[in-house]
Amino acid sequence: MTTDAPEAPFAADLALALELADLADSVSLARFRAVDLDVRTKPDRTPVTEADLAVERALRDRLAIARPDDGVLGEEFGTEGDASRQWIIDPIDGTANFLRGVPVWATLIALAVDGVPVVGVVAMPALGRRWWAARGTGAWTTDAPGTTSDGSVEPRRIAVSQVADLADASLSFQSLAQWRDAGYRDRLLALADRVWRDRAYGDAWSYMLLAEGLLEIVGEFDVKVYDLAALIPVVEEAGGRFTSITGEPGPGHGSSLATNGLLHDRVLDVLR
Template identity: 40%
Template sequence: MPRALTGGTPVCGYGGPVPRYDDDLRLAHVLADSIERTALEMFASPGLEVSVADDGSLTTQAAGTLEELLRHQLQRTRPRDKVQGRILPSTGHGDRRWVIDALDGAANYVRGVPVWATLIALVVEEEPVLGLVAAPSLSRRWWAGHGSGAWTGRTLARATQVRVSDTAVLEHASASADDVASWLFGPHGQGFAQLTDRVWRTRAFGDFWSHALVAEGAADVALGSYLDTFQTSTLSALVREAGGRISDPWGAPVSDRAASGGSPVVVTNGLLHEAVLAALSPTDAAEG
């Protein structure tokens, strides 16, 4: 179990002392505060520079600007920690690693859709122990720290603790998939079609939002077509602390994936996880 090297007081749990990362969590909010005004000012602004990446995705210089600001704050407050960002090269050394995605949902950001966020995670000894999703245009944040529960609200002082739903029947579940075409025409196409036919309803909230909604119990299943370590580090900490489960469609963990790689991700309230995995399996779908 990782040690809380900075701040926090261990509390006793069934398995002994549980390390807390309260000081680091407060810092994560400070980091989000430090870029919020800049992010909102650049959001869908007429002068925003936009380019198309090799894979066809939209990118913007705003992501680099925001990451630089976050790195500056971390250099002042946690100079000994490693920092891994989506845009700039990694810096620092050691077992404590800040993983930052300054602008998740860049395509929404440049098109004026308010579903975008800054994702901040702390990974200690290769385990995500803290995750913060800050979505200024939605006036919401979701966060969690190891042993501190999962929360949502506008600030630390105005927060409500959240937990995943208790939905245990797939036919009663609300599911969200971020890219229907990728699921339908990918290796899980047949299973995905059957899954969406079985659940109560299917929506497409997209990007970080689907997974945050599962963490707060507003949705039961979230399917991400392509998530990498910059997203899963934050979302893993949030979902697990809320009582949910996250894996790839084959049930394998997602926290150890390479920074440059991404793959489909399944997030559920835990109770539905095995049923969702079974429904997505082409073999099981063909047999059932």
Template identity: 45%
Template sequence: MNELGDMDVVDVAFHVADRAAELALSYFRARVTTTSKADGSPVTEADRAVERLVREELAELRPDDALLGEEYGQVGGSQRVWIVDPIAGTTFFGRRDPNWRVHLALAVDGVVELAVVTSPALGLRWWASRGGGAVETAWPPGSGHVRRLAVSTSSSLADAALEALSTIPIGSSPACFRAARTPLPLVELVRGEVDGVLAEGFAAWDHAPWILLVQEAGGRFTDAVGGAAYERGGGLYWVFSDDGVGRPGASVRR
């Protein structure tokens, strides 16, 4: 975390993530209407309200930093960029399914250094700092639940459990992939419960925190050209626990 400079940035991230999660959960309990954006993707008033809150908090606490959000784009030109997805999983949110999250990440010079993913309705949080590992805790904090995250130790493709997200037709994936068993396969991966996940169509705010969470749990998060820059969106992403398991990624690149 040396790249972050002042250490209190972690406290800022938790404070902002907590405020955002609390507001999002209040909307979830109140039931909101889902509408469509111009591009056809779903949105609710909660998405917009939570992002506005994050922007207000960071403008006060980190006024010199830039911010990139799903609903209102980017403001600021700093090389320290906060990336926010106010409601990751808006479709779940609108259906009263608890498998939605609030994403917050901080990138410095294009590299994600801090990640906080909160699942208010499930009562869980996953967070990581570069060089500090990845951890699962309860949310709100205080229950004592702490789990150090680590990908599986499998290095054999023959024995690997590989999943494809629902955005990818299984018919277009290699035969060794199965449909994801849960709405949160990346959580399964950083817990060591599956060995690889094939995903498609991520935007920066979708995958930025997961890049660091996977890396700090000991895995790899790569795009079709073998990189993991959060700025690149769309295409296929291959997330895996070990280079031996990672071999099928080449066969599904488009």
């Protein structure tokens, strides 16, 4: 007699999140680089496009059918419901890139339970890439067609690097202006002086490069829960560590620091 292994506790939610990502991709790609794309400026002076709004509406409509008892938090339409289970959506993370035709943007989909992100999907359809994770399942990705030596597009498990010395680490910091405005520019430069390489890859992509073991440190300021919630399960299931710049766990502190785990405390010491 054989016994099947028990299903991971959030397997069905992860499957739904991946379905939502398919839906989001179909909506966003249809308007990417459209010559008649409608762009407006929100009260906080950040841009929003018709695609941001359409993606979030589509995902909310699907969740209302698939998970009617769950809450939803989205960048464009706010919070709906107060359940312990909350879906968190950033319809297009990197709207400025999207509206300029730069392919580095993502749809971020997360499920949080009692405020803790347990499922995360990061879809970057203009690059042909996707990353996902749920608690206890590991972190996974698919490569863009034609970018692997064997032509495979099968899911592969990913893990952070084992770099244990700051002098060998690669750092992604978003933008100097962001760190300057937060009063941390000098500390960022001190960290950059300690590492092997520094670059500003930008937005969700930096965290996914970290989860794949391609760099070791990512930090930024002026970030909201919907900017970070989907990233946390992927980074942590890949073996990394994710806190605020001052070391608090979770996505709700206005800043983020993700590392391969081995370097986290040393980076916090430099930034203090």
